[in-house]
Amino acid sequence: MTRPVPVSVAVITNETVTPTERELFTGFLRVALCGFGGVLYWVRRVAVEERRWLGEAEFVDVMSLCQFMPGPNTVNLAMVLGLRFHGVRGALAAFAGLMVAPFVIVLCLGVLYTSYGELPLVQSVLRGIGAVAAGMMLAMGLRMALVARIRNVLCVVAIVAFSAVALLRLPLLAVLLLLAPAGVALAWWWRRGEAA
Amino acid sequence: MTEVLSQLALDFAGLSLLAVGGAPTVLPEIQRNVVEVHGWMSASQFADLYAIAQASPGPNILVVCLIGWKVAGLAGALTATLALLVPSSILTCVVAGAWDRFRDARWRATVQLGVAPLTVGLMLSSGYLLTHAADDTLAAYVLTAVTVLVIMKTRINPLWLIAAGALIGLTGLV
Numbered sequence: 574m575t576r577p578v579p580v581s582v583a584v585i586t587n588e589t590v591t592p593t594e595r596e597l598f599t600g601f602l603r604v605a606l607c608g609f610g611g612v613l614y615w616v617r618r619v620a621v622e623e624r625r626w627l628g629e630a631e632f633v634d635v636m637s638l639c640q641f642m643p644g645p646n647t648v649n650l651a652m653v654l655g656l657r658f659h660g661v662r663g664a665l666a667a668f669a670g671l672m673v674a675p676f677v678i679v680l681c682l683g684v685l686y687t688s689y690g691e692l693p694l695v696q697s698v699l700r701g702i703g704a705v706a707a708g709m710m711l712a713m714g715l716r717m718a719l720v721a722r723i724r725n726v727l728c729v730v731a732i733v734a735f736s737a738v739a740l741l742r743l744p745l746l747a748v749l750l751l752l753a754p755a756g757v758a759l760a761w762w763w764r765r766g767e768a769a
Numbered sequence: 770m771t772e773v774l775s776q777l778a779l780d781f782a783g784l785s786l787l788a789v790g791g792a793p794t795v796l797p798e799i800q801r802n803v804v805e806v807h808g809w810m811s812a813s814q815f816a817d818l819y820a821i822a823q824a825s826p827g828p829n830i831l832v833v834c835l836i837g838w839k840v841a842g843l844a845g846a847l848t849a850t851l852a853l854l855v856p857s858s859i860l861t862c863v864v865a866g867a868w869d870r871f872r873d874a875r876w877r878a879t880v881q882l883g884v885a886p887l888t889v890g891l892m893l894s895s896g897y898l899l900t901h902a903a904d905d906t907l908a909a910y911v912l913t914a915v916t917v918l919v920i921m922k923t924r925i926n927p928l929w930l931i932a933a934g935a936l937i938g939l940t941g942l943v
Contacts, residue, residue, distance in 0.1 A: 605827045609928040612828050638868045640888075641881055644785055644857020645792035645830045652858045653865045664862060672850075675827020676834055680846060682821050683835045690817065694939070699820045701912070701938020703903030705930050706823035707816075708916025710793060711896030715921060718889045727886045734890025738797045739897040742805070745787055745798040752887050753789070760883030 590625050594666040597655050600624055601670030604647075612647045612671075620654060627654075647671065726763055730756040773841045774848050776807070781833060781852035788857060790888025792830040796895040799833065800902075809840050816902035824931050830854075909943040 592600060604615040617636075620626045627635070635657075639649035648671065655667030689695050718731065734752055737743045780802055788795040796819075803809050810818075818839065822832035830853065837849025871877045904910050916930055937943060 607826065608828070609824075609826055609926070609931060634869075634872065635865075637881065638865060639861065640790060641884065642857065642861040642864060643788040644854065644861060645788070645828050646790075647828045648830070648854050648858060649861040652862055656862050656865065664858075668854075668858070671828070672854075675825060675831055676846075676850065679822055679825045679827065679831040679834055680838060680843075682825055683818075683838050683846075686817065686821055687839075697941055697943075698935045698938045699817050700903065700909065700943050701934040701936070702824050702931055703816050703820040703899070703934075704909040704912040704938075704943055705916045705934030706820050707896060707899035707903050708913040709823070709920060709927060709930070710796075710899055711893065711913070712917045712920035713793065714889055714892030714896055715917065717885075717892060727882070730883075730886040731890040731893070734887050735893050735897070738891060739894035742797075742801055744801075745784070745795060745891075749787055749789065749887070752890075753884060756885075756887050757880050757883030760879050764879055764882070 588625065589627055592624065592626050592658055594659050594662055596624070597658065597663055597666040598670035600626070601651050601667045602674060604651075605671050605675050608647075613650075616647060616650050626658070726759050727756070730759060770841065770844075774844060777837055777840060777845055777849045778852040781837075781849050782856050785853050785856040786860065788853075789884055790891070792828070792853070793895045794888055794891035796832075797891070797898050799836070800898055803836055803840075809836075812902045814839075816899060819899060820903065824935070904943075906943055912937060912943055 600619050601616075604612060604619050608615045617632060621629055621632050635653055636646075636650065639646050639653060642649055648668065651667040651671045652664045655663035655665070657663070659666070686695070690699075730752055734748060737748045737752075738745065781799075784795045784798055787798070800812070800815055804812050804815055815836075818835040819832050822829060822835055825831065831850075833853045834846045834850045837845035837847070839845075841848070868877075900910070900913050904913055912934065916934075919925060919930065920927070
């Protein structure tokens with residue numbers, strides 16, 4: 574009689590499991606359906622804790638790339654993990670798992686909004702959710718400011734970016750072309766001072 | 770119709786590559802394009818769509834799917850979503866190989882450090898603009914502020930906050 578290996582054993586030995594394309598799809602489907610408000614949290618939980626596709630340190634490294642590159646972090650993360658295990662097919666499986674169900678659900682809600690969006694009841698509910706959603710976005714920015722060591726001179730970049738985009742409503746491309754090099758130059762200058 | 774679709778594809782494909790640090794950073798630009806430049810919807814409709822996207826499961830960026838759908842139906846939804854996701858995904862996959870190689874490179878850390886405040890500034894801009902679009906009573910501002918505090922101080926599942934927001938809205942308090 575064979576028994577499956579208990580989960581705890583695998584955790585202790587730090588084994589990782591290579592997922593199949595199908596498992597990539599179902600894994601990211603689970604992430605998508607659980608992920609209300611913060612999907613990134615669920616990617617870590619499913620990929621590292623539940624299914625052990627990769628270790629914590631590896632995950633942090635992949636994650637730093639996906640946060641740095643343009644585009645939605647979670648979508649990048651799904652593509653890179655899929656790619657790593659099964660090339661382009663894996664990337665597509667993970668992408669489909671992450672996007673297809675939410676796409677259909679949000680469209681259904683959109684259809685309901687068109688029919689009933691003007692009802693006072695729906696308007697009040699959306700106002701409540703909207704106020705919370707705005708708070709979630711602000712909190713995400715603030716939390717990132719704490720985590721990303723935004724101090725001293727680099728604060729200026731954050732403040733200028735905020736003023737340009739939120740207050741002056743300048744086009745993003747111009748803001749990025751000016752501020753990205755400025756930010757990197759300031760970071761370089763600051764790290765040089767720190768090292769000296 | 771084709772004109773609108775190609776406009777959507779062009780707008781969002783460009784933004785895909787500008788979304789440094791994640792999709793929320795281009796939200797202000799999407800709002801500027803959709804509301805101010807093209808006049809496809811009002812700021813408060815934009816806030817409604819964002820609230821709907823936030824209340825459904827999956828990545829927040831699904832708001833672009835709703836925008837595309839509102840502007841040009843199902844074809845618009847697919848066009849806007851794929852245009853926003855595909856260019857950045859391909860770029861990220863291409864860079865993924867090189868990223869491992871430069872794991873310990875000093876310039877990699879410097880670039881990351883220098884771009885981070887930009888991402889923070891843009892995310893806070895998104896939050897600021899959403900707050901402005903969604904809140905027009907003192908109670909709504911209070912709800913937004915309380916949400917910020919709760920998320921910063923606790924590890925609560927955001928789903929509960931959204932549900933609470935819906936309930937508070939239902940009572941007509943905000």
